[in-house]
Amino acid sequence: MTRKPSAAGPASAKGAATREAILARSYALACRNGLEGLTIGLVAEQVGMSKSGVFAHFGSREDLQLSTLDLAGELFARDVLQPALEARRGLPRLRAIFANWAGWVRHEKDGGCLFLAAASEYDDRPGPIRDRLLALEAAWREQLARAVQQAIDAGELDASTDPAQFAFEMYAIALAIHHDAGLTGYVGAVARGQRAFERLIRGYAPAR
Structure with a gap:
């Protein structure tokens, strides 16, 4: 006997789709205005819903902000880390991570x-949002350090290399690209960043 579809299925799927649509718009707004510029009212207006409709999916402004930050983490992992995992462990993977x-x-x-x-908004503001940001940052540093350790294990970086230190320096180069890309142009910033990253790799090369 064929089981009759549950009425909750389509409704649940519609609710999930609505939540995703709200988050997508919230993310776009936060990228432009920061998390502090994110309000239930603004998001509701942008997605054509009532405030109560948004509240049905996010119980508070802070909940919306945290969920938006989590989405940013998922998108970053999707675009930066996951494609790089297809590269061989070691320097090829590190280079792929940096390029992405x-x-x-x-x-x-x-x-x-x-x-x-x-990071600018919450560096000195204790609370759940700062805690979530720190957790996401720590997870990313851990991923970087793991990729560095794999390059060490492959003999492509010196055995004395401190993975956390290498990750810190790699992060610093990425931040410099971020800073210059908007001010002086993306192409030039990335070109300088790539040269700096290759110099970093050479600085940690195994002793011959």
Whole structure:
């Protein structure tokens, strides 16, 4: 006997789709205005819903902000880390991560990097949003350090290399690209960043 479809299925799917649409718009707004510029009313207006409709999916402004930050983390992992995992462990994967990271800087459609904006907004503001941002940042540093360790294990970086230090320096180059891309132009910023990254790799090359 064929089971009759549950009435909750389509409704649940519609609710999930609505939530995704709200988050997508919220993310775009936050990239331009920062998380502090994000309000239930603004998002409701942008997606053509009532405030109560948005509240049905996000119980508070902070909940919306946290969910938006989580979405940013998912998008970053999708565009930067996941494609790089197809490259061989070691320097090829590190280079792929860096290239994808440099591509993430472009932000021609969404207006900016939410993580940089959030870091400026919440660096000295204790609370759940800062805690979530720190957790996302720590997870990313851990991924970078793991990729560095794999390059060490492959003999492509010196055995004395500190993975956390290498990740810190790699992060610093990425931040410089972010800074210059909007002020002096993306192409030049990425070119300088790539040269700096290759110099970083040479600085940690195994002793011959």
